[in-house]
Amino acid sequence: MYISSSSSSSSSYYCCIFWFNWVLCLISFSSATDPYVFFDWTVSYVTASPLGVKQQVIGVEGQFPGPILNVTTNWNVVVNVKNNLDEPLLLTWNGIQQRKNAWQDGVSGTNCPIPAGWNWTYQFQVKDQIGSFFYFPSLYFQRAAGGYGGIVINNRDVIAVPFETPDGDITLFISDWYIKSHKELREQVESGVGLGAPDGILINGFGPYRYDSAVVPDGIAFQTIYVDPGKTYRIRVHNIGISTSLNFRVQNHNLLLVETEGSYTVQQNYTNMDIHVGQSYSFLVTMDQNASSDYYIVASPRFVNSSAWTKAIGVAILHYSNSLGPASGPLPDPPNEYDTYFSMNQARSIRWNVSAGAARPNPQGSFKYGQITVTDVYVILNRPPELIDGKWRTTLNGISYLAPSTPLKLAQQFNIPGVFKLDFPNRLMNRPAKVDTSVINGTFKGFMEIIFQNNDTTVQSYHLDGYAFFVVGMDNGVWTENSRSTYNKWDGVARCTTQVFPGAWTAILVSLDNAGIWNLRAQNLDSWHLGQEVYLSVVNPDMDKNELPLPDNTIYCGALSSLQKDQAQRVNFSRASRCPVAMKTILAAVFLALFGTCFT
Ligand SMILES: *[C@@H]1O[C@H](CO)[C@@H](O)[C@H](O)[C@H]1NC(C)=O
Ligand SMILES: *[C@@H]1O[C@H](CO)[C@@H](O)[C@H](O)[C@H]1NC(C)=O
Ligand SMILES: *[C@@H]1O[C@H](CO)[C@@H](O)[C@H](O)[C@H]1NC(C)=O
Numbered sequence: 001m002y003i004s005s006s007s008s009s010s011s012s013y014y015c016c017i018f019w020f021n022w023v024l025c026l027i028s029f030s031s032a033t034d035p036y037v038f039f040d041w042t043v044s045y046v047t048a049s050p051l052g053v054k055q056q057v058i059g060v061e062g063q064f065p066g067p068i069l070n071v072t073t074n075w076n077v078v079v080n081v082k083n084n085l086d087e088p089l090l091l092t093w094n095g096i097q098q099r100k101n102a103w104q105d106g107v108s109g110t111n112c113p114i115p116a117g118w119n120w121t122y123q124f125q126v127k128d129q130i131g132s133f134f135y136f137p138s139l140y141f142q143r144a145a146g147g148y149g150g151i152v153i154n155n156r157d158v159i160a161v162p163f164e165t166p167d168g169d170i171t172l173f174i175s176d177w178y179i180k181s182h183k184e185l186r187e188q189v190e191s192g193v194g195l196g197a198p199d200g201i202l203i204n205g206f207g208p209y210r211y212d213s214a215v216v217p218d219g220i221a222f223q224t225i226y227v228d229p230g231k232t233y234r235i236r237v238h239n240i241g242i243s244t245s246l247n248f249r250v251q252n253h254n255l256l257l258v259e260t261e262g263s264y265t266v267q268q269n270y271t272n273m274d275i276h277v278g279q280s281y282s283f284l285v286t287m288d289q290n291a292s293s294d295y296y297i298v299a300s301p302r303f304v305n306s307s308a309w310t311k312a313i314g315v316a317i318l319h320y321s322n323s324l325g326p327a328s329g330p331l332p333d334p335p336n337e338y339d340t341y342f343s344m345n346q347a348r349s350i351r352w353n354v355s356a357g358a359a360r361p362n363p364q365g366s367f368k369y370g371q372i373t374v375t376d377v378y379v380i381l382n383r384p385p386e387l388i389d390g391k392w393r394t395t396l397n398g399i400s401y402l403a404p405s406t407p408l409k410l411a412q413q414f415n416i417p418g419v420f421k422l423d424f425p426n427r428l429m430n431r432p433a434k435v436d437t438s439v440i441n442g443t444f445k446g447f448m449e450i451i452f453q454n455n456d457t458t459v460q461s462y463h464l465d466g467y468a469f470f471v472v473g474m475d476n477g478v479w480t481e482n483s484r485s486t487y488n489k490w491d492g493v494a495r496c497t498t499q500v501f502p503g504a505w506t507a508i509l510v511s512l513d514n515a516g517i518w519n520l521r522a523q524n525l526d527s528w529h530l531g532q533e534v535y536l537s538v539v540n541p542d543m544d545k546n547e548l549p550l551p552d553n554t555i556y557c558g559a560l561s562s563l564q565k566d567q568a569q570r571v572n573f574s575r576a577s578r579c580p581v582a583m584k585t586i587l588a589a590v591f592l593a594l595f596g597t598c599f600t
């Protein structure tokens with residue numbers, strides 16, 4: 001039997017029992033000892049006033065940010081997502097590799113959206129992964145309104161972590177934020193109007209501490225992090241924003257970098273770290289100060305000049321239990337260069353700890369990526385928004401992605417012709433920019449080199465689903481074959497999101513060992529929304545069975561709509577969640593029959 005969560009807060013429990021047929025199916029693919037963890041999440045609008053103005057944000061289980069998915073390597077995660085928004089929804093699990101299981105990736109090329117009032121149950125294993133990631137809604141600019149939350153994948157007990165167990169684990173989401181709704185913002189972006197300066201920078205959904213009464217209005221709720229002197233905390237920081245690179249720092253405290261997006265790094269102290277959109281870092285922070293006052297935690301925009309941005313600084317408070325008073329005085333200084341020199345050097349200083357084991361006991365560096373022969377090279381050039389057929393679009397190699405009504409993965413499964421072409425060019429072609437559904441034809445077990453060349457005037461970051469890639473080089477100017485001589489072939493960090501500075505390039509290497517169709521996207525929401533994404537198809541020619549089968553609960557749309565059985569009917573989950581026990585147990589149904597009312 002299936003024991004459901006009955007509380008409205010996020011709850012979870014492990015279970016090694018059989019549920020629906022498709023759970024049975026997955027069990028046969030995974031070790032019997034890997035536990036299952038179940039979540040029941042309602043995604044709905046909630047009211048919040050992060051900058052002192054009431055607005056509609058997207059909550060998960062009523063929380064903004066949403067609950068943290070706290071799991072351990074190889075666990076099987078089952079999340080029943082109930083869409084209580086007024087728009088279709090997909091959650092994507094940013095950084096979770098979904099090995100052989102693109103069905104669960106939650107992006108438009110792999111899944112039909114969950115219609116408003118429907119639910120859909122994700123089921124995936126966090127196979128061979130550790131580290132700090134996050135989930136977010138992948139459609140319609142919804143991330144600009146929230147709907148995100150942290151994913152923590154803990155090491156299995158048998159695998160050593162390359163540092164002492166911290167005294168606490170803290171997740172911080174930093175983000176640019178607008179008072180306009182995600183719908184207004186996406187219309188603005190579609191009409192070619194830039195987003196302009198954000199109204200503020202949030203930390204965990206809260207506005208700034210009033211560090212300067214001339215800048216921050218009274219009455220704004222801020223985030224306080226409570227700590228004890230002498231202790232060491234792991235702080236996981238994610239830039240979940242729309243398009244602003246942020247500099248993160250904690251007054252008077254060192255940030256000892258230990259992990260980024262699933263890789264243990266060489267441990268180095270930083271006084272601040274530039275975190276670009278969609279990037280995640282773990283720092284160990286030791287409470288080694290004298291607590292003469294509280295300390296500022298700051299997230300400030302990078303590479304912007306205009307005075308319109310002075311209000312946009314995120315400030316939270318680090319409060320020691322023995323603190324003698326509130327934080328006061330100026331914020332700690334940001335790095336003062338407007339140019340990207342400091343930031344690029346800092347990025348290059350982030351290295352893989354080749355001797356540390358991650359999810360497996362063997363050292364990370366035993367995968368000697370620098371010795372593998374590259375099989376395919378793609379130089380991918382992005383451009384700022386331009387008009388194509390009268391619409392504002394962004395491109396990669398001159399192609400702006402058009403999401404087909406039938407997801408690519410389903411079109412491939414059902415052999416529906418004409419949905420996409422495997423013809424994404426490996427260079428910018430000498431032809432006009434166009435809107436198209438053009439996919440990269442990856443070679444299974446190939447080793448791909450991708451060079452991102454940023455022709456925009458702002459920092460962009462690019463993310464690949466299904467994989468971690470090695471960041472082997474970045475520099476100003478135009479990449480040439482000679483640039484390869486500068487590559488780090490030894491301890492470039494493996495991660496899933498990299499920044500590309502304006503007028504500069506970043507090179508990555510990726511081993512195509514995960515069959516599926518995988519999204520390669522701009523994490524900057526405005527660039528992404530206007531078409532800066534492509535999919536990478538990696539098919540195992542030996543046997544289709546290499547991938548997990550189509551899930552039984554697949555939602556069908558587009559050319560496959562006729563296969564879709566109607567879900568009972570549209571449900572208002574906020575109403576349903578008031579008596580979930582009554583809905584789910586026979587006992588309660590009996591009560592319901594007797595008394596005709598909900599009792600919880
Ligand atoms: C996550 O779960 C582990 C046990 O699996 C627990 O030790 C830890 O405190 C949890 N962390 C958070 C942030 O809930
Ligand atoms: C929706 O949730 C119900 C339980 O609340 C579950 O029985 C059903 O399978 C879910 N539907 C899908 C498509 O996941
Ligand atoms: C790398 O990991 C090893 C193994 O856990 C650890 O002993 C060492 O301190 C780490 N090195 C650095 C520079 O972080």
Ligand SMILES: *[C@@H]1O[C@H](CO)[C@@H](O)[C@H](O)[C@H]1NC(C)=O
Pocket residue numbers: 253254256267268269286288
């Ligand atoms: C980092 O800084 C802390 C003090 O905040 C110090 O104790 C530690 O030794 C430094 N670690 C490294 C690797 O530099």
Ligand SMILES: *[C@@H]1O[C@H](CO)[C@@H](O)[C@H](O)[C@H]1NC(C)=O
Pocket residue numbers: 252290291292
């Ligand atoms: C605490 O440290 C600050 C500088 O970090 C110093 O100015 C102050 O005098 C110290 N206070 C005490 C009580 O030691």
Ligand SMILES: *[C@@H]1O[C@H](CO)[C@@H](O)[C@H](O)[C@H]1NC(C)=O
Pocket residue numbers: 303304305338
């Ligand atoms: C900011 O100012 C610097 C120096 O005045 C200039 O080089 C840079 O282009 C400006 N950046 C932006 C984003 O306006």
Ligand SMILES: *[C@@H]1O[C@H](CO)[C@@H](O)[C@H](O)[C@H]1NC(C)=O
Pocket residue numbers: 422441442443444
């Ligand atoms: C895609 O690549 C595979 C080799 O990996 C090749 O066999 C196939 O013909 C290619 N398909 C197209 C349409 O180019």
Ligand SMILES: *[C@@H]1O[C@H](CO)[C@@H](O)[C@H](O)[C@H]1NC(C)=O
Pocket residue numbers: 454455456457502503504
């Ligand atoms: C973009 O490309 C154009 C034409 O190739 C070039 O003149 C310009 O300098 C590039 N801009 C950036 C920021 O790379």
Ligand SMILES: *[C@@H]1O[C@H](CO)[C@@H](O)[C@H](O)[C@H]1NC(C)=O
Pocket residue numbers: 572573574575
């Ligand atoms: C769902 O129910 C809640 C509470 O009863 C109500 O506020 C909300 O407007 C309803 N939503 C829809 C889309 O009907």
